[in-house]
């Protein structure tokens with residue numbers, strides 16, 4: 001399809017502003033048949049474009065992967081470190097904490113405030129705007145000579161962008177990808193985060209031998225390439241049909257759906273999709289947007305769900321994953337390993353590969369089982385890790401015990417496997433399925449905001465705590481993971497395969513979470529006697 005048909009902003013055809021009566025007469029059997037006849041080949045182009053959107057996750061992960069290496073690089077420490085009592089330069093905990101931690105705060109602000117640009121100007125423009133901020137932030141960092149706060153300010157600017165991308169990208173993919181491959185493409189976002197972490201580790205491993213500022217400037221310069229890749233992707237990506245319908249740009253929406261599904265804009269399937277989108281928007285508009293007060297008083301059990309979301313999102317950080325992702329290089333240097341950068345690369349690789357298991361397991365075994373197994377696995381790993389670190393590692397007069405160090409790397413890999421294959425994506429999955437439309441955006445913002453906030457607290461304080469109590473720190477996370485297990489068992493509902501209305505019904509019927517897996521939603525006949533929440537167009541709150 002020609003570029004001119006890809007609906008860049010401004011090329012709208014405003015005369016058609018609603019889905020007309022004629023459009024509504026669609027043979028759904030015919031369109032279903034059409035979908036069945038489609039093969040993987042038909043989806044290659046749109047899948048590639050969605051992957052470019054998911055690449056927003058890559059820039060997030062790449063930051064995590066590189067900063068953990070930077071703070072251990074000789075040139076970086078020489079320029080941005082403090083002078084110790086012996087005249088040697090070192091990175092103080094406060095500098096490391098601020099450099100890493102404030103990035104998370106900026107992400108929260110970007111995610112909650114700046115991401116609104118996606119609703120006003122469209123998803124494509126929103127992502128391009130975020131990339132402009134990203135490039136500015138990288139330029140500030142790369143030009144720093146010896147001012148540690150310049151790096152920190154640059155990272156705050158980058159954080160605004162990463163937060164914005166983290167909200168717009170998954171939403172854009174969800175709205176634009178063909179149904180048959182939607183679930184997988186949405187998961188690509190988390191996959192790209194882990195790929196970014198891995199590539200970030202690889203880049204710092206590759207450049208740390210250089211004895212000058214190229215050590216950290218080359219990995220930073222690569223960010224311009226990542227931003228360019230995303231912007232080029234956005235030039236070819238059709239705008240979200242959901243955004244276009246909301247703006248009453250129906251003709252453009254038709255072209256967008258047609259392009260994603262490789263068919264003519266006049267195809268009945270396109271009309272069917274348009275109707276579904278319109279119905280979704282109508283339902284949301286009918287429900288309206290809840291006030292903050294309704295998050296407490298809303299029914300059924302909205303307050304309970306809001307608290308559940310905040311706790312679950314917080315616990316995801318409190319499992320301690322970012323203790324490893326941000327500090328792996330530092331930690332394994334302390335273990336006495338020849339090359340702690342190499343260890344980080346191994347962890348990054350395990351993290352990336354395990355995300356594929358997450359995508360499969362969450363649908364196969366359900367949300368609760370995944371979270372429970374993940375918590376149990378991480379609990380055991382952290383106990384072994386902390387015990388080895390605090391008891392066995394330095395048993396020979398301060399000389400590090402290599403076998404114990406190696407065993408620690410092994411359990412860390414196992415820990416990362418359990419985290420990445422369960423809690424990493426599982427938590428977002430539960431959150432996205434748990435709220436009625438009316439309270440959804442506010443409840444999600446609260447949950448994600450607490451996730452970023454804990455991300456900040458952990459990344460800011462870890463450096464101090466590691467200095468003070470070293471591997472005993474692991475027991476703090478062990479305790480939090482135990483809480484996460486108990487919390488999941490008693491408070492998380494199984495939402496696999498349920499519509500948002502059925503989830504409301506689940507809460508309205510006060511089903512016990514540990515029995516929710518075997519709960520069967522009411523059939524149409526049972527509706528008359530049920531609480532009524534499972535009725536598709538019911539107003540919920």
Ligand SMILES: OC[C@H]1O[C@](O)(CO)[C@@H](O)[C@@H]1O
Pocket residue numbers: 064190193194197321322325351420424425455
């Ligand atoms: O892959 C690990 C990364 O994924 C996240 O949990 C986001 O989903 C980050 O907090 C972490 O750095």
